[in-house]
Amino acid sequence: MVWSGRLALGALRAPGLGTWPGWLRGSGPTVLRRLRGAAVVRPGFLSSAEEETLKQELEPELRRRRYEYDHWDAAIHGFRETEKSHWSEASQAILQRVRAAAFPPALAQLPMVHVLDLHQNGYIKPHVDSIKFCGGIIAGLSLLSPSVMRLVDTQDPQEWLELLLEPGSLYILRGPARYDFSHQILRDEESFFGEHRVPRGRRISVICRSLPEGEPGPPSK
Numbered sequence: 535m536v537w538s539g540r541l542a543l544g545a546l547r548a549p550g551l552g553t554w555p556g557w558l559r560g561s562g563p564t565v566l567r568r569l570r571g572a573a574v575v576r577p578g579f580l581s582s583a584e585e586e587t588l589k590q591e592l593e594p595e596l597r598r599r600r601y602e603y604d605h606w607d608a609a610i611h612g613f614r615e616t617e618k619s620h621w622s623e624a625s626q627a628i629l630q631r632v633r634a635a636a637f638p639p640a641l642a643q644l645p646m647v648h649v650l651d652l653h654q655n656g657y658i659k660p661h662v663d664s665i666k667f668c669g670g671i672i673a674g675l676s677l678l679s680p681s682v683m684r685l686v687d688t689q690d691p692q693e694w695l696e697l698l699l700e701p702g703s704l705y706i707l708r709g710p711a712r713y714d715f716s717h718q719i720l721r722d723e724e725s726f727f728g729e730h731r732v733p734r735g736r737r738i739s740v741i742c743r744s745l746p747e748g749e750p751g752p753p754s755k
């Protein structure tokens with residue numbers, strides 16, 4: 535049996551996807567309990583104007599790059615990416631909202647924001663972000679296409695949680711969701727949330743991370 539984590543709001547209408555019971559579903563009540571507050575989805579975090587702002591800023595930069603497929607052992611297939619530190623004022627305000635929602639004020643964050651553009655046939659294989667490059671919190675915005683992120687317990691593959699990531703949503707991974715579970719973005723052929731098909735098109739994610747532990751934070755003034 536599959537257990538859904540229902541939001542307090544109950545069933546909400548997701549454009550184009552019908553009515554969904556929630557944005558999280560897992561292998562059982564234990565995993566939902568373990569990851570409560572550790573794997574979080576905030577649907578509709580971005581307004582459509584904010585989505586448009588980010589898309590318009592990112593598209594010219596991404597278009598200059600080619601999608602990469604050739605690293606057979608790499609975690610990500612069919613992608614192009616950039617690390618961005620300079621943003622328009624409008625985008626900075628959006629990123630500030632993400633940071634305020636995801637990170638405690640005193641936690642040092644990576645100054646560069648990771649922008650990942652997955653081709654319609656691109657996908658992310660299960661992995662745990664390296665502790666060399668990423669601290670305890672990962673926060674990602676999704677643009678353009680809905681997708682399913684699956685978390686699997688690295689010690690027990692029977693324990694899993696799925697996140698439905700619609701365009702404009704924010705997800706946050708921390709604690710056990712960051713360290714004890716791998717995460718992946720399902721390829722189009724496997725992109726289901728329960729029995730609901732989630733057709734995968736091109737997807738852009740904008741990811742903020744905290745600084746690896748033990749790294750000095752940015753110099754304070």
Ligand code: OGA
Pocket residue numbers: 650658663674717719739741
């Ligand atoms: C990554 C990753 C998830 C996403 O780049 O390590 O897991 O939302 N990305 O694109």
Ligand code: MN
Pocket residue numbers: 661662663717
């Ligand atoms: Mn990752």
